Amino acid sequence: MSDELAFAGVVELARRVRAKEVSAREVADAFLSRIDAHDGALGTYLVVDHDGARAQADAVDAAIAGGADPGPLAGVAMAVKDVIVTEGLVTTAASKILAGWVPPYDATAVARLRAAGAVILGKLNCDEFAMGSSNERSAWKPCRNPWDRDRVPGGSSGGSAAAVAAGLAAASLGTDTGGSIRQPAAFCGVVGFKPTYGRVSRWGAIAFASSLDQIGPLARSVGDAARVLEVIAGLDPRDSTSIDQPAPALEAALAAGVAGLKVGLPREYFEGSIDAEVAAAVHAAGAALVAAGAELCEVSLPHTRYALPAYYVIAPAEAASNLARYDGVRFGHRATARELGDMYATTRAEGFGPEVKRRIMIGTYALRAGYYDAYYKKAQQVRALIKRDFDQAFELVDVILAPTTPTPAFAIGEKATPLDMYQTDVFTLACNLAGIPGLAVPVGAATSGLPIGAQLLGRPLDEATVVRAGAVIEAAFGTKRPPAGGAA
């Protein structure tokens, strides 16, 4: 019973709860008991809110009993990456500098989930301040891949992907600054959706790189991710970068098919270090689109190789500015010091982990007087050229199909240097720099049994076309469960 509910999915759970086939409380209890039984070995949750989740579920059941419509996520048990704030529920961004912090408000995306009837089970593990590609940079504990516990779940939204793969949440929220939703989705064999920049309010998303950060869903199917994104998308007066457009009609696009759609395969993504099985799986996804009536052609994104260097100037520079707020004055950790300047510097040295310090240092270096033009301005100009590459490609094709990652999930401890780790995001960064939507979908498995992901990149605000193609690929490959549901 409990396992069946855990893998039923968002749309199906909401249907059953609204039809009174199961109560929201039964759904919440099923997930909570699975988390209690299995999460010790996986480490996907940082906080499990047993009492809060049951109270939310009871409120949904009471609304239904009273004849009210509890919303499109009625009783759907979800969880939220720890960089997204939740009122009354400890939120640390997986950092010691925010140990024990209890936010006084909900992020807009979380408030919209609650208003749609979702039940929030707890906070999910991630890399500290979303800086990482493996979840190994969490200050609190490692998170493991449900397909192979010696491997990473990806990052930075590692807990968000692993929890959904293992049936410990029906869906989750993550954030994607350079691939942090799509890369772990690919590693864990689930769907991950990074919306157009500005589609979802960043109010309450703890800032890493403000011109790149975007909240999005991870789920077991394209339809589930579409349902969640429709709920959280839309203008928010509290985020001046949120776009004044109605939420896209994504569920309506699921069955639209791809007949006549032009799909581009970017040549540069298949040169160099890509694993042969990953390349073959992406080509198989292309063949599935062709079989459904799409037209496939090669496109070129000539500045692809400069996405990584541009990203590792822009993102650290913005991070260095954003993380200046962690000074020990208003919240979080404070070091003991006799005077203020020492208190700032010691608090930050004690509270931040090595990767966060590294990025603050790179960003500070790039922004300092005399270096700005050579680094930050240059990177912003290259960013404009990367965006132009996509604009030109989208004059020829409607959607781009590419690998999400060069390889399947790597082993814990495998990436020895910071640059080795950064290279694992080489295919996901350009999407954020250009601000376009990206949907990661499973496309089968390697001979090792590990999942492989492909990503669909679309025009700005054209999530609907991305969903159409994603649904066709999903129908061809399906979504599989890890061995013993990740609970072995």
Add this chain to the structure above:
Amino acid sequence: MVLTREEVAEIAQLARLALGDAELEVLRTELAAILDHVAALQEVETTGVEPMTHAVPTMLRLRPDTVAASLPVEVALADAPAAKDGCFEVPAIIKAAT
């Protein structure tokens, strides 16, 4: 490229990070490797290219100038490491003259 200990210490000072000798030494080599990698940007011809500051064109959005509720003082101070008389409390701002 080669970074000196002094340069790295200066950046740490600008970033308000009190780093020890061992940490500075590790960062000295790591930062140099990362800066070598991003130096590839210099290969790209960018003359006349307008820097892209944001993913979408952003404009300041106006809102009605109306009074709304703000965070109550006791809520804002609830997570403070130290508070006194309705204010955040911090150590001495100016070094005592000796």
